[in-house]
Every structure is written in structure tokens, then in C-alpha cells.
Amino acid sequence: MRKFKKLISTAALVAILTFILNADAFAVTWEYGTSGNGKNPFTPRGYVIVTDTDKYWLNSRFDNSKEPVSYTGVQNGISYIDAKKLDGSNYTLYAFTDRNPQVYQYLIAFKNGQPIPNFSSYAGAPGRLSVETDLGSGADWAIPITGFEFEPGCYYEFAFQRGLQAKNGITLVFSEDGKGYIQYIDTPEERQKYEKDKYQEFQFMSSYWVVKDPQTGDYKYDFHLVPMRFSVQTYADLTTWNEGKQEAENFVGSITQKDISSGKYTQENVNDLILTLQSLDKEAETSIKKQLQPKAEENMQLMLLELKTALKKAQLPKPSTSDISTLLALLKEANDLYQTASANLGTGIGQYGKAEALALKEAIDSASALSEKDYQSVINEAINNLKEAMTRVQASVVREDNLILFDRASGVKAVIPRGVVPDDVVMYVKTMSGFEEAYQTLQTAFGKDSKLAVYDIKLYSHDLKVQPKGNIELQIPVVSGAKPGTSHVYTVGDDLTTSQIISLEADGYKIVSVNRTGLFSVAVTGTQMPPPKNIETKATVEETNVDVKEEPDANREELDETNGPKNVVENKVADVPRAKQEPLAPVSIPIDTIKKNAGSPIYIILVAALLVAAATVIAGYGIIHRRKERDK
Numbered sequence: 001m002r003k004f005k006k007l008i009s010t011a012a013l014v015a016i017l018t019f020i021l022n023a024d025a026f027a028v029t030w031e032y033g034t035s036g037n038g039k040n041p042f043t044p045r046g047y048v049i050v051t052d053t054d055k056y057w058l059n060s061r062f063d064n065s066k067e068p069v070s071y072t073g074v075q076n077g078i079s080y081i082d083a084k085k086l087d088g089s090n091y092t093l094y095a096f097t098d099r100n101p102q103v104y105q106y107l108i109a110f111k112n113g114q115p116i117p118n119f120s121s122y123a124g125a126p127g128r129l130s131v132e133t134d135l136g137s138g139a140d141w142a143i144p145i146t147g148f149e150f151e152p153g154c155y156y157e158f159a160f161q162r163g164l165q166a167k168n169g170i171t172l173v174f175s176e177d178g179k180g181y182i183q184y185i186d187t188p189e190e191r192q193k194y195e196k197d198k199y200q201e202f203q204f205m206s207s208y209w210v211v212k213d214p215q216t217g218d219y220k221y222d223f224h225l226v227p228m229r230f231s232v233q234t235y236a237d238l239t240t241w242n243e244g245k246q247e248a249e250n251f252v253g254s255i256t257q258k259d260i261s262s263g264k265y266t267q268e269n270v271n272d273l274i275l276t277l278q279s280l281d282k283e284a285e286t287s288i289k290k291q292l293q294p295k296a297e298e299n300m301q302l303m304l305l306e307l308k309t310a311l312k313k314a315q316l317p318k319p320s321t322s323d324i325s326t327l328l329a330l331l332k333e334a335n336d337l338y339q340t341a342s343a344n345l346g347t348g349i350g351q352y353g354k355a356e357a358l359a360l361k362e363a364i365d366s367a368s369a370l371s372e373k374d375y376q377s378v379i380n381e382a383i384n385n386l387k388e389a390m391t392r393v394q395a396s397v398v399r400e401d402n403l404i405l406f407d408r409a410s411g412v413k414a415v416i417p418r419g420v421v422p423d424d425v426v427m428y429v430k431t432m433s434g435f436e437e438a439y440q441t442l443q444t445a446f447g448k449d450s451k452l453a454v455y456d457i458k459l460y461s462h463d464l465k466v467q468p469k470g471n472i473e474l475q476i477p478v479v480s481g482a483k484p485g486t487s488h489v490y491t492v493g494d495d496l497t498t499s500q501i502i503s504l505e506a507d508g509y510k511i512v513s514v515n516r517t518g519l520f521s522v523a524v525t526g527t528q529m530p531p532p533k534n535i536e537t538k539a540t541v542e543e544t545n546v547d548v549k550e551e552p553d554a555n556r557e558e559l560d561e562t563n564g565p566k567n568v569v570e571n572k573v574a575d576v577p578r579a580k581q582e583p584l585a586p587v588s589i590p591i592d593t594i595k596k597n598a599g600s601p602i603y604i605i606l607v608a609a610l611l612v613a614a615a616t617v618i619a620g621y622g623i624i625h626r627r628k629e630r631d632k
Contacts, residue, residue: 028190030170031180032208032221041181042099042166044202045069047158047230048142049078050092052085055129058158058230061426062204069098071206071226073424073462080290083152083234093122093145094129095158099166100141101126106163106198107143111154112292113409113431122148153236153293155409157229163198173197178220201430204228206463224463227428231409235289236296241280244304248277248311264317272375273314279377280307292408310376321372322379330386334364341393353396356389363389412455413509415473422461430456432519441496442521451479452523454492459517467516474520475509482524492519 030041046069047058056078063070085091095107104126109119124144150156162172169184173194185194208223252274259265280303288296288303309323338360341352367382403421405414407429414427432439432454439454446452455476459466478487489510490498498521504511510522 028183028186029175029177029180030183032205032223034180040099040168041170042097042101042164042168043069043204044160044164044172044228045096045098046228048094048096049081049232050094051078051081058232060228060230061226062228062230064096069204071204071463073426073460077230078232080233080235081150083150083154083237090147090149093148093158094142095123095145095160097126097141097143097164097166099168099170101143101164102167103163103165103171104143106161107145108159108161108201109148110157110159110409110431111151113155113157115433115435119148122146150234151293152234153291153296155231155233155292157231157409159227159229160202161198162200162202163194164202171198172202178222180221202228224465226460226463226465227430227458233290233292236291236293238284238289238296238300240297241284241288241300241303244300245277245281245307248273248307251311251314252277265314266316268375269314269316272377273310275375275377276307276310276380306380313376322374322376324370324372324379327367327370327379327383327386330383331364331367334360334367334386334390337390337393338364341396347398349398351398352393356392356396360389360393410455411477411509412457413475414457414459415475416468417470417472420468420470420472421459421466425459425461425466428458428460430458432456438492438496438519442492442498445496445498446521446523450523451482452521453477453479454519454521456519457517471513471515474512474514476512476520476522478505478508478510479522479524486524487522488524490521490523491516492521 032041046060046062046064048055049058057064057076059075059077059079061072061075063072063076081091095104105120105123107120107123109116122145124146126141126143128140129142160172162174165171171182171185171194173182174180174197175182176189176193182190182194185191203225204227206224206226208221210219211222212219252270255265255270260267260270283303284300288299291299338357341357341360344351345354345357346352363382363385367386370379370382401418403414403416403418403423403425405416405425405427406412407427410429410431412427412429416425434440434443442452442454443450453476457474459468476489478484485505487505487510488500489503489512490500491514492498501512501514512520
């Protein structure tokens with residue numbers, strides 16, 4: 001009997017341990033490409049702003065108007081707004097997801113490239129809009145953002161963090177094994193990973209496919225991620241111009257025909273003032289209004305100086321001569337350039353374009369006919385025409401053809417020879433903030449008294465992250481407030497080690513030649529700041545170097561640059577070919593069989609039951625056998 005009890009106890013213990021170990025050994029993960037029972041991964045869809053006229057998606061490279069949100073690679077949505085609504089009130093923003101988020105306070109925003117502190121404090125409980133206009137059937141749940149104030153002449157970006165969690169338990173944190181999203185955060189390991197990743201910026205999964213480890217036989221998903229930001233720029237405040245031009249407008253409005261007839265003022269100078277005022281007004285509304293406020297203020301001051309000069313002339317009692325000193329100096333430069341270009345026209349390397357040279361000759365002839373007796377506004381127009389014509393001639397020189405990419409939030413510019421990257425390439429630049437671990441680690445390495453700016457620069461073709469196949473030129477702003485020559489540029493490795501690179505400095509930019517994109521730091525160094533230490537630390541940033549052997553999608557030869565679907569490329573380590581890559585690859589989740597990393601608990605229970613049954617049979621057999629022995 002003791003042996004029977006012992007066998008039963010052992011079998012039960014084995015069953016319990018089997019259940020416990022299996023339950024704890026696997027994270028509950030909902031895989032990419034699976035769905036069922038409402039356990040679908042949910043997707044942030046973007047940000048909507050309610051204006052005086054309608055609701056609009058903010059500017060992005062995402063199509064939110066149909067059920068599965070999809071990456072398009074082209075800009076769409078509203079780009080500019082006034083800082084306030086017509087009645088002076090603030091706008092209402094909504095952050096949309098395709099399912100009801102239970103944990104929703106993980107919204108982030110940036111102003112002119114810098115993080116806006118505590119932006120998530122503006123978020124309210126998710127709900128549904130009573131009236132939806134062209135928001136798409138998948139844009140179901142809106143997180144209201146109220147009380148947030150826009151400032152004039154600023155560039156805003158809005159995004160999501162991975163801490164979002166849906167009512168069905170799905171988070172936006174990727175599982176450790178790369179198979180999908182964590183659900184319900186059931187284990188200590190999941191909780192640790194969720195806490196570690198929840199403040200990371202969420203990126204859109206534009207496409208995915210299954211690969212198999214040839215050694216272990218396990219499968220996982222590989223996928224492409226693209227930055228998911230939604231932007232809008234507020235029009236600059238034109239108060240400086242509007243108030244500054246009042247004197248000139250009042251003067252024009254006060255002039256009578258008697259003033260002209262009596263010789264108090266001359267019609268020519270008054271006309272010149274009116275033309276100057278009209279021209280500058282048009283420039284303010286069409287150009288200055290779309291600039292960031294500091295640049296707009298600088299240009300408005302220059303416009304007011306030009307207007308003041310025209311006003312002083314108009315107030316003179318007799319005709320005055322125009323200032324043509326700038327025009328004469330520019331005419332000399334233009335003539336020299338024309339002589340050089342006209343002697344070397346053609347399509348060979350180093351030659352000038354014929355059409356551009358002829359246009360410069362026309363501008364020279366037109367400007368040469370002017371004199372001090374012409375209106376100053378006419379002189380100024382001739383100067384502008386000459387400058388434009390000269391720029392076109394200089395740009396017409398046959399060189400290696402370049403792509404010019406510019407990120408207006410950070411000010412970073414890339415000059416890339418054609419052929420080094422796909423022609424449809426776009427650049428994303430993330431300016432790292434002092435709140436981020438990578439920035440803090442670098443700050444420690446350079447020294448607490450150092451000043452630095454850190455940029456994560458990435459190139460994408462459609463949804464594919466690519467690296468250049470040769471050298472490109474990056475122009476990165478110097479550290480704000482730094483004296484000329486004190487800023488130095490460093491590449492930052494995946495392990496956050498730094499290496500200084502050769503750079504030139506011009507017009508407030510550090511200019512470097514590199515053959516990779518990724519993390520770069522511009523730091524102010526000097527005798528009071530020791531050079532950065534190479535620190536031993538784990539990588540805390542996403543890898544930016546792409547090895548085409550490991551990631552064949554980064555290879556330009558496999559990129560279809562039309563709007564059609566990608567060619568199917570067999571994955572060497574997968575037992576099935578990966579899905580076609582499409583420029584508009586949605587992250588739609590097909591409805592098919594559901595799979596979890598953890599096996600279904602029912603199977604574990606059945607195994608335990610079988611073990612108990614087997615132990616019972618063995619024990620029974622032993623009792624019968626002993627009784628037969630006694631009977632003998």
C-alpha cells in the first residue's frame with residue numbers, strides 16, 4: 001500500500017511540475033499574421049485635428065482612410081494651420097487606434113525637433129467620435145487631446161509609444177523571441193520587458209514574413225519597421241510686418257492729388273513705394289508665413305528696412321535717384337560668369353548649360369539698361385533676377401548628379417550621388433533628447449560639462465531601410481551657441497562607442513563625408529572637456545548598419561521602384577518564400593488559425609491525467625501480482 005501511495009504521489013507531483021514549468025516557460029504572445037476570438041494586435045492609426053472647417057489627418061506617409069492603415073511612402077494630410085482657430089480657441093486633437101486602448105497615456109510630441117514634456121497629460125479617456133468624416137472604418141477609437149496650445153511658426157510632430165495596451169490585452173511591445181506582441185503581461189519576464197520598452201517610440205510594421213532557423217528548426221517573423229510620426233506646421237506670426245508697414249500704408253492713404261500737383265511729393269516715388277509695399281505683402285503671405293518663427297522674424301526685419309527706404313524716398317519733395325551700387329557690383333560678377341560659361345557650353349563634365357547661359361545674358365542686358373532714375377523697386381527686381389539667373393548657371397555645370405534631402409525639423413541635409421541609393425529614397429532624422437538612455441550614456445561619455453546634439457539619421461526606400469553603397473555628404477547643424485570651430489562630429493556605434501570623424505564647418509553646419517547612416521553626435525570639446533571615453537555598454541539603440549547579406553531587402557537591386565508590387569525573393573533560411581513586398585504594404589492581420597507561443601493548457605492537463613492513470617495501472621498490477629504470490 002505504501003508503494004502504491006508513493007507511486008500515486010510521484011505521478012501527481014510529476015504532473016503538477018509539468019504543468020507549472022510549461023506555464024512559466026512560455027510568454028503568452030499573439031503572433032503576427034494570426035487572429036481570432038478578438039485577440040488581434042491593435043494598430044495606432046495616427047492623429048486627427050479638428051479645424052474650423054473639418055477634421056483632417058495630420059501630414060504623414062500613411063493612408064488612414066481605409067480599414068487597414070498602410071504606409072504609402074508619399075506625404076498626405078494637412079501640412080499647415082494657424083496657431084489658433086478663428087475664434088481664438090485651441091484646436092482639439094485626437095490620437096486614433098483601431099481598437100479600444102485600455103492603457104492610453106503613451107502619447108508623445110515634439111516641437112521643432114525637441115520633446116514636449118508631459119504631453120500625455122493632455123490625453124483623455126478613449127471614446128468614439130459622434131460624427132466621422134472620411135476617417136476610415138478602422139479609425140474606431142479616439143483618444144482626445146484637450147488643452148494643448150500651438151505656438152506660431154513651429155513644426156510639430158506627434159507619435160505613439162509602445163506602452164499602449166488594448167482592452168484585449170495586446171500591447172505594442174514586441175516579444176523577446178520576435179514572434180509577436182506580448183499579451184496581458186502575465187510573467188515577471190514579460191513585465192520586465194514591457195517596463196523596459198514601453199517608452200520607446202512605436203514604429204509601423206509595414207511588412208513581415210516567416211523565417212526558420214536552420215539549426216534549431218524554430219520559426220520566427222522578420223519584419224520591416226518605419227517611423228510613424230504625424231506632423232503639422234503652424235503659420236508664422238506676421239505681427240512684426242503688419243505693424244511695421246502701418247506707417248507706409250498711412251502715408252500712402254494720406255496723399256492727395258494736390259500734394260502731387262503742388263510738388264510736395266512726386267508721383268514716381270509714391271508709385272515706387274506702392275509697388276514695394278504690394279510686393280513685400282505678397283512675400284509675407286506666400287513665403288514668410290510658412291517659415292519657422294525665428295527665420296520669419298529675421299526676414300520681416302529685412303523687409304521693413306527695404307520698405308523704410310522706399311518710404312523715405314516717397315516723402316521727399318523732389319525726385320531722388322535710386323541706389324544702384326549693389327546692381328553695378330552684381331553686374332560685374334554676372335558678366336564674368338557669363339564670359340566663363342559661354343566659352344564652355346556643352347554636356348560634358350565641367351561644362352555649362354546653353355539655355356541657362358542665354359537666360360543670364362538676357363538678365364544682364366535688361367539690368368544694364370537701368371539707371372539711377374529708375375524706381376528702386378525696379379532696381380531691386382533686376383538684382384533678384386540676376387541672382388536667380390547666376391544661380392541657375394552655376395547649377396547647370398555638369399557634375400555627378402546628386403539627390404538633396406532635407407529634414408526641416410532638425411536642419412540636417414544629405415547630398416547623395418545618384419546611384420548610391422534608390423532614387424525614391426527619403427530621410428528620417430530623429431533628434432535624441434536628454435530623456436533618452438542613449439543620449440544620457442553619451443553625455444556621460446563626453447563629460448557632464450559638454451554640449452552635444454545627437455541625431456539618428458535613417459534612409460528609407462518605400463518601407464525598406466537602406467544604406468548607401470558609397471560616400472554621401474551630411475550637413476549637420478553645429479551645437480547651438482557654440483563658437484566657430486569648437487564643434488566636432490562623432491559616429492556612434494551600436495554599442496554607443498564613439499569615433500571622431502573629419503569634418504568641415506561652414507555657415508553654421510558641420511560637413512562630413514560618410515558611407516553609412518545611423519547615430520551621429522556633434523559635441524563641443526575643448527581643454528575643459530576631455531575627449532569621450534569608449535564605454536563598455538550594451539546597445540540601447542536600434543541597429544542602423546544594414547548588412548545586405550543578412551537583410552537582402554536593403555539591396556537596391558531587389559527594389560522595384562515602380563508603384564507595383566515587389567518581386568518575390570526567396571529567403572535562404574526560410575522553408576517558405578517570403579511574401580511580396582509592396583510599396584503600400586499594409587499591416588493587415590489575415591483571419592486564419594490562431595497560434596500562441598504557449599501550448600494550450602488543456603494538452604498539459606491531459607498529459608498529467610495520463611501520467612496519473614498510468615501510475616494507477618502499474619500500482620494495481622503490483623497488488624494483483626503480490627496476491628497471486630500469496631495464493632501459491
